[in-house]
Amino acid sequence: MENRLKRGLAKLQEVDGKSGDAVVNSMNTIFPDLVKYMIEYTFGDIYSRDILDLKAKEMAVVAALTALGNARPQLNVHINGALNVGCSINEIKEIILQMSAYAGFPASINAMNELKDVLKEREEQGINDCIGKEPTSSVLPAERYEVGLKELSELDSQQAELLKEAYKDIAPELVQFIICGQADIMARDNLNKKFRELSTISALTALGTAGPQLKFHISAGLNIGLTAEDIKEIMLLISVYAGFPQAINGTNILKEVLTERSAKEKVKAE
Amino acid sequence: MENRLKRGLAKLQEVDGKSGDAVVNSMNTIFPDLVKYMIEYTFGDIYSRDILDLKAKEMAVVAALTALGNARPQLNVHINGALNVGCSINEIKEIILQMSAYAGFPASINAMNELKDVLKEREEQGINDCIGKEPTSSVLPAERYEVGLKELSELDSQQAELLKEAYKDIAPELVQFIICGQADIMARDNLNKKFRELSTISALTALGTAGPQLKFHISAGLNIGLTAEDIKEIMLLISVYAGFPQAINGTNILKEVLTERSAKEKVKAE
Amino acid sequence: MENRLKRGLAKLQEVDGKSGDAVVNSMNTIFPDLVKYMIEYTFGDIYSRDILDLKAKEMAVVAALTALGNARPQLNVHINGALNVGCSINEIKEIILQMSAYAGFPASINAMNELKDVLKEREEQGINDCIGKEPTSSVLPAERYEVGLKELSELDSQQAELLKEAYKDIAPELVQFIICGQADIMARDNLNKKFRELSTISALTALGTAGPQLKFHISAGLNIGLTAEDIKEIMLLISVYAGFPQAINGTNILKEVLTERSAKEKVKAE
Known part of the structure; x- marks a missing residue:
């Protein structure tokens, strides 16, 4: 348990590289405790869990931050993070495009501009990102x-x-x-359905204004092969990016879906 | 059906003129498909519908983006659009002022600053906008x-x-x-009640956090002469600016209001 | 009643000093009526009420604007305001840190960066703020x-x-x-529980997406010594910063909590 900070720092380095350092250094001069809690919880606790891999996690976070539209510096960090852990440029584009349906075109367009900035910065730094499939x-x-x-x-x-x-x-x-x-x-x-549904579930949980649609997409996610465990991980991720209330409310909807499905299966079995 | 893109481009030109071109060009270098879908859906499908005129549509969009507060570049585009399609400066001011009641003073003040920037840019371009009534x-x-x-x-x-x-x-x-x-x-x-209620309905639908108030204003809008068709158009517009979940949730509230009103009228008739 | 504007201007001066003037002057050139309503309502009506003192009010507003994350200029004004009316730097840090749990780490980090900017500006102006307790x-x-x-x-x-x-x-x-x-x-x-709960109640009311959690924290606030009157003041404050719908919805939850508590006390008494 004493290793939360150490584990978190290593995971932060793995995901965010230099842009993670920049966030840490900037915050450390004003309030080191916030940085400590952020690293311990976000990276030591949540990112260190191994049910979803880092690629799935970063896609879900890019989706949530795109939909929220009010955390542009963090969107920059996590687009970088997504590229660092193996997302292709086209996969990130697909996530951002998809958010037009769930949070509107302004959210997508603003995020796409952020992606554009990130790619320019990375090119200037000599980073060669994978373009991915069309x-x-x-x-x-x-x-x-x-x-x-x-x-x-x-x-x-x-x-x-x-x-x-x-x-x-x-x-x-x-x-x-x-x-x-x-x-x-x-x-x-060019993006598999599991990533698509994880991203939509993530965004709708973060927004907190689309209960019936979140319920549908949790159920749809389970239909196409996501597990309840996968979806739980999204709820934990959202506690970091939109706070515990949204994580709890999302978990309640997951619980409702699972209860209804298990009731239906019982009926079928009889 | 094959003309959605062509029809959309013409409508975009009509509404947004040069600032629409700028958005298209900026996005085209990074992800042309997003631009294509945006133009086809927003302008080819939604703006091309003729139940509400362009002036009513742009007022409703300015209201929604003012209330959301997280899409400043699009607020700029649509303040320009509103002026292009015949809104006076004072009508836009009224919409922005009115949003102080539904989304708070920060939302109004930030949008008013954006209006100030837009007017300065347009003056520099030699555009002579109508001031309108006090x-x-x-x-x-x-x-x-x-x-x-x-x-x-x-x-x-x-x-x-x-x-x-x-x-x-x-x-x-x-x-x-x-x-x-x-x-x-x-x-x-200096702004008629129909525009005022359309704008409030638009903003509350986009926010997605004010169900009871949206219900009241849909009903109030019907009382002062809006039709159910007018309000449906707002829901379609909001699918563009805040995503389908808010459009669906708003439509459900409209449905509820219409059902209750028709039940009341039956009782009266008996 | 005729003194709402005069009273508001005096209160604005007391809370915001020069940064309040800047907001007023900037808005006055574009739409003086918005400034007038803002000063009359925010400062003449709400800030002039004496149930919560200015320090409690400003903490609650900093919490709400941190959580909303879409009104950075106003967050700047109110961090200044909080320091002007006697909050220590560390008290403001605690509020911002606390919001990580209710609105996510991006909200906290962005607000902390705003605090950093404010402190730098104030230092340059020769203002000596109280650091406060660790x-x-x-x-x-x-x-x-x-x-x-x-x-x-x-x-x-x-x-x-x-x-x-x-x-x-x-x-x-x-x-x-x-x-x-x-x-x-x-x-x-280093921050007492009453301030902590007032701030959480304020933020959750402003967000409007966390009804069950708001209910819990209103009840928790009453448990640790807040009065129903204190919490009502938060609802009035939120009408200014997030609009009347959230103020009304929050008041409905307060009413529900009070009704349930009074029912429980009756049962105990019997």
Whole structure:
């Protein structure tokens, strides 16, 4: 237990390299205790857990900070961190693009500008980042709705019908835009669905204003192969980046989803 | 359907002119797909809908970005857009002032500083914006409470009594401040009530933290002549600026209001 | 009543001195009515109330603006204000540190950087601020859990058991981190618990995304000696900094807590 600080410093170095040092040095002159707690908790406790690897963690943090939109210096640090631990440039772009659906285009555009700055800085420092894959397919305009339906059904087989039924009188266009948006984003095959859902769960937990959508995406994440343990790790990460209240509220929603799923499975078994 | 991009580019040009080009060019160097989706969805799909005109749309977007407070570059673009599509300077000031009640004075002051910057830039570019009307009346200190009651009753005839009853033991001052605040803002007659309520509905939907107040203002908006169709358009706009979860949650509240009103009308009819 | 503006200007001078003038002058050139309403309401109405003193008010505002993270110019003004009305540098540091638990480390780190800037500016102006006390005790790693339990029990004697029971299957680590976090922050004895709880209540009300946690901290605040009147003042303050919807929603939670406590006391009395 006495090694939280030591372990945290090593993990911080692994993830953030020089930009982590800069944060530490800047804070140390004003309030060393804050730095100590931050390193011990964030890096000694949370980043040192091994259920999600560093790449998944950094993607989820980039997603959350993109969606929150009010912590630009930390977004810079974690885009650097994501690149340092093996995310490709295109994977980070996919995460930022995806956030347009969950936090709006301003959030995505501002984060994309931050990515641009980070890449320029890293190039100047002679760092050679991996560009990564481009999406291999593109969706024709006339196929967007059908492709979107297929994508949505991979997350949840009943969701499209539920949306259509719930909003048929009040807002059928909204449902159509949601389904077509699935084709624009989720059909891009250069980031796997597990990373996509982890990132969405992370962002919605951090925002704290989208309970029903968080519930859907936790369930969708479990459907495509995330484990409850994976999702718990996201809640712990969010305690660092948006505070314990959001981590607790997210965990409550996870608990609700797991309870409902286990009740359904019991019914099936009988 | 294949024309979403073409239609979007034309609409973007109409609304944002040069500052739209700047956003597009800046993003195109880092991630052209994000620009494409943004233009197709925001301008090709949403801004091209004709239920609300461009002036109403831009006012609602300025309101939402003022309230969110975390997307200053986009606030700049949309203050420019609002002026481009026919909002007067004073109408924009009224929207920003009004947000002090719904998102606090810091949000209003920071947006007002952005307006100041935009006006300076436009003056330097030789653009001559319409100043617009000043309010014709002013409320005497001793009359604030009475004027506030009258203003609030135009939004909802029972709201003042409901507030007084609900908070009589716990916080009568809060109710008094709310009623007097109505006199300070809503009695200003240089922006019509429909624009005022559209803007408030837009901001509260974007924030996603004020369900009961959003419900009240959707109902008040309907009372003063907005249609359900108008309010649906705000929800679609918010999907662009704060993401689909807030658009869906706002639509659910609209649905709730409409269901309750239609139940009440049935009772009356019987 | 006619003196709201005069009273507000005097109070603004008392709290903010020169940095208040700067805000007023900057806004006056673009929209004098916004300045007038801001001064009348914020300083003439709210800051002139005497239930909480200026020091408590400024701490609560620094907490809220730190947590919101989207109003940096106002955070600068109110860190200055807090120092002007008698907060020590270390007291402000404690508030900012504490917010790491309720709004995440990015919020704390960004606010700490703002404090650093403010202190540099004030030093250059020859202002000699009081540094204040350091915490007198430090918690050994092996004792964090026990100290955290003790700290939490001072806020609420049953909370630790409730948390452990609720999350024993789903997230026992989260509960452990929460309890140990209490030892890191709440056991620091250079800021009294009343200020700590006022600040947390203020921040959670402003965020508007943490209803269950706000309920807990209102109740905890009452347990350690805050009065319902003190907490009402926080709600009024938040109407200024995050708008009336959050003030109303926070007041509703206060009302719920008071109703439940009075029901419990009746049962005890019988």
